[in-house]
Amino acid sequence: MMGRQVAQGALFYGFRLDDHVPSDHLLRRIDSVLDLGFVREALAASYSASGRPSIDPEMMLRMLLVGYLFGIRSERRLCEEVHLNLAYRWFCRLDLADRVPDHSTFSKNRHGRFRACDLHRLLFEQVVAQCAAAGLVAGHDVAVDASTILADASREKRLKGADAADKLRGRDTVSRPVAEYLAALDAALPPGPDEPAPVEPASISPTDPQAALTCKHGPARYAYAINPLLDLDTDCILDVEATPARFAAEVAATRTLVSRAGTRLGIAPASLSADKAYGSGPLLGWLIERNITPYIPVIDRGRQRDAFFTRDAFSYDREADTYRCPADKPLSYCGTNRASQVRVYRSRPGDCAACELKPQCTIGRKRGVTRLVSEDARDAVRALAGTDAYVQAHRRRKRIERVFGHLKRNLGLRTLKLRSLAGAAEEFTMAAAAYNLQLLARQAAPT
Incomplete structure (x- = not known):
């Protein structure tokens, strides 16, 4: 006889979320290695000792990680998914009867408490420290590159770079990204005697002025660049930096990444691999001064002269x-x-x-x-070209392209949902933390 399923509500249920999350589920494996003990200490100064209890900040951070791990870009949709998905509820420490926070809660905390203590950067550094403890940080051979991530700004709306700041200041009300752009202009220091003057962009987006107009991948679009420092022995992201999608800014980020890795992680790499865009003399000289072998093709324009001896x-x-x-x-x-x-x-x-x-x-x-x-440094790097170490480093450098593919395809980091350079930095840092957590969970998984 054909059966028929009839839904009958029971008066009592014996139900445990933990029983319904598979032992090999990604979130269960990540939960076993994730340490968020720093969250409450970092945010202690932002909360009062009395009054009504707030939404648990650790739970919000767990929800954000779920969004990055599973490519859920919309926080409104993220709240819906956590409400429905048992594994997501379990990871976020939410019982069946617990309410999921409203999506607006994330925006309020992001631009307040979280950004004030740079919580996302603290999370990333905590994950990298755990990777180092698990043996996933060799720190000997590293690579750097940049990949373009589209900004949430229309290419149709532009202001000329020369008078953009005056027009933006003349508005009655300004958005948060515009206010951050103007504040950055006011805080910028003049270049030193040996530093070139910054190049003023030809056009600026009135929606997200810190994004750069780029034609790297087809029609001109406003975008940012994600700049990771990758450990070539383990594929762990040691650090990450957000910049406007300009070559000059991407190359300058290399110094920040290497210096910060040395200061915060104690990493002094023996070599750094990159493509030809990073082969400028000043950067090569800076690396050689720090005893870092640059396996980078040298930018050479010595033959760009017609009719005469080059x-x-x-x-x-x-x-x-x-x-x-x-x-x-x-x-x-x-x-x-x-x-x-x-x-x-x-x-x-x-x-x-x-x-x-x-x-x-x-x-x-x-x-x-x-x-x-810096020609002496360029000569030293030219002498490396063609050696076995150079050829091997050039081949291994391409591993960073797999990281970009994973971030964009699996984690959904193709277009930014947040505006301003600070918003891009938050998204890139959280995505890199999620990537490293997957690496750490894979390392800890039983064979």
Whole structure:
């Protein structure tokens, strides 16, 4: 006889959430390694000792982790999923009868208590410390790269960079991202004597002014860049930094990542691998000064000159600090351009006037050649190219692309839901923490 399921409400139920979460479920494995004991101590100053108890901040942080682990980008939908999913409820320490917080609670705490103590950064560093304790941090060979994440800003609405700040200040009311942008402008320090002046963007989004307009992947879009520092031996993300999607900002983030890894984790890598975008002389010199071998292709524009001898046709005499032209005439040092960080060498007019090779060299009275202040570092890195260590590092560096693929495909980090550089930093830090937690849970899983 065909059966029929009839729903009959019972007066009492014997039900335990723990019995309904499989032993091999991702959240159960992560819960076994997750330590959020720091949360209450970090937020203690933000709560009163009396009054009505608030929503548990540790529970909110667990809910946010669920969102990043399972690619639930909307916090409104996250609350619905936690309400319905038994495993999510179990991980967030919510019983069947407990109410799930309203989605607006996250926004209020994000821009208040959480951001005031940089809770998301504390979580990430706690997870990295646990990875180090589990042997997932070697810290010997690292890699850095940047990947573009679209901002929540329309490319159709733009302000010219030259007068954008004045127009934004002239508004009666400004949004939080605009206020943060203006505050960053006011707090910015002028460049030092040896630092180039910052390049002013051609256009700025009135919705999210700190995002950068980029054409890296098709039509121009406003975006940020996620910059992770990856341990090539374990695939653990040692640190992460958010920047506008500009090459200059991404390269500058490398110094921040390496310095912070040394200060907070005690990591002094032996080598750093990256693509050619990071092959600028100042960065290579900075790495070599810290005894970090840069396995990075050198940016070389020495041959970008038509019709005349290029710079590689001139030989450099290190002891005499002079160049020798193809006719074996000297080009002497004339001074250093601090803005562009180049040393200038020029020939004598008399040598050029009587030279048979002048039509192939210059149309002026004398020929000049420039040498970067960091050229010695560039030469040292050029000598590494083609070695077995360089080839192996270049191959291993591509492991970071798998990390980007996992963050975007599995964790849903394709478009940002938060605005401003602080919002991008929060999302990138939480996504990196979720990635490392999965790595840690996989390491702790029984075989």
